[in-house]
Amino acid sequence: MVQIFENIDISSRNSFGVHQQAAKIIEFDNNAELSDIFRNHIDGQWLVMGGGNNILFTKDIEQTIIHPRNCDITIVADDSIGTTIRVGAGLEWDELVEWAVERNLWGLENLSLIPGKVGAAPVQNIGAYGAEAKDCITNVEMYSPQSDNFITLAAEHCSFGYRESVFKHSLKGRVIITAVEFRLSKIESPKLNYGDLCQEVEKRGGATLRNIREAICAIRRSKLPDPAQTGNAGSFFKNPIVERAVAEALLAQYPNMPHYPAADPEKVKLAAGWLIDQCGLKGYSEGNVGVHSRQALVLINTTGKASGAEVIAFARKVQSTVAEKFSIEIDTEVNIL
Numbered sequence: 001m002v003q004i005f006e007n008i009d010i011s012s013r014n015s016f017g018v019h020q021q022a023a024k025i026i027e028f029d030n031n032a033e034l035s036d037i038f039r040n041h042i043d044g045q046w047l048v049m050g051g052g053n054n055i056l057f058t059k060d061i062e063q064t065i066i067h068p069r070n071c072d073i074t075i076v077a078d079d080s081i082g083t084t085i086r087v088g089a090g091l092e093w094d095e096l097v098e099w100a101v102e103r104n105l106w107g108l109e110n111l112s113l114i115p116g117k118v119g120a121a122p123v124q125n126i127g128a129y130g131a132e133a134k135d136c137i138t139n140v141e142m143y144s145p146q147s148d149n150f151i152t153l154a155a156e157h158c159s160f161g162y163r164e165s166v167f168k169h170s171l172k173g174r175v176i177i178t179a180v181e182f183r184l185s186k187i188e189s190p191k192l193n194y195g196d197l198c199q200e201v202e203k204r205g206g207a208t209l210r211n212i213r214e215a216i217c218a219i220r221r222s223k224l225p226d227p228a229q230t231g232n233a234g235s236f237f238k239n240p241i242v243e244r245a246v247a248e249a250l251l252a253q254y255p256n257m258p259h260y261p262a263a264d265p266e267k268v269k270l271a272a273g274w275l276i277d278q279c280g281l282k283g284y285s286e287g288n289v290g291v292h293s294r295q296a297l298v299l300i301n302t303t304g305k306a307s308g309a310e311v312i313a314f315a316r317k318v319q320s321t322v323a324e325k326f327s328i329e330i331d332t333e334v335n336i337l
Helices: 031-040 093-102 118-124 197-203 209-223 244-253 272-278 308-326
Strands: 003-009 021-028 046-048 061-068 073-078 082-088 137-144 149-154 176-185 231-235 241-243 259-261 267-270 289-291 298-301
Touching (some): 031 061, 031 176, 093 209, 118 137, 118 176, 197 209, 244 267, 272 308, 298 308
Parallel strands (some): 021 061
Antiparallel strands (some): 073 082, 137 149, 137 176, 231 298, 241 267, 289 298
């Protein structure tokens, strides 16, 4: 059923907990409702918001917010090697991961406990512990208000990259993702070569799906603040990807600097959290905003009273401090409105 909310405070609908007003929010459960919404209830600009976990509002929202609530999981194909599933955009991402682990299906376990909805996964190409959503996505289903058509886009046409996709560029503001199709494996395929994951999994008795999920959940809970307790949007900054020569010069100066392979063999991925920590900013705060004491990638609403503008000003200070010390630009990962 379509539900419409007008002139509503959205502090409870965004994980940073900033207080802004939305002129209108419309929620839908299925494709027919979505088509009807654009025929009868939209008379201006619009934007999509799922769980509000990777977004920072800096002003009141005049556009109509579209919010998906379709949470179905449907098995599309099943064979001896794997299972293909279609998942509604409104399902909580971690519920999908748990669903897969319960059925002994591999591919999503390293992405455990990432907040947000399934529909946001391809937009951001969410990733953690050496895995990315694109590793399992086969198709993305979407609605085009301009043509009033539902379209399926194959993964190879989604321009997936590190925290990148076509949905952040040429399709931004043009489509609403309604469902995502994943291919999950029945063949054991653990990815444990990232950080302290292997050690945590071994503590639990070895590389089973359940042990990997529980290890990742434990690690994330130990490092990341709970948005229900402290407002945040998860990783605020992207890990920078630099030329290999730049990384080698830094490694000569900082031999213990974390670094990882990039898709381009001539480049290296650095840890933005480490760079911020080296600037002495981990745990640092000003006013109502700070850097989390256990994970420097995360900015937090320390008092619950921070405005979006205050968060942005603080983030710019972090960026400029890193640039001054390392001559490296770190970009924001969070969507800023």
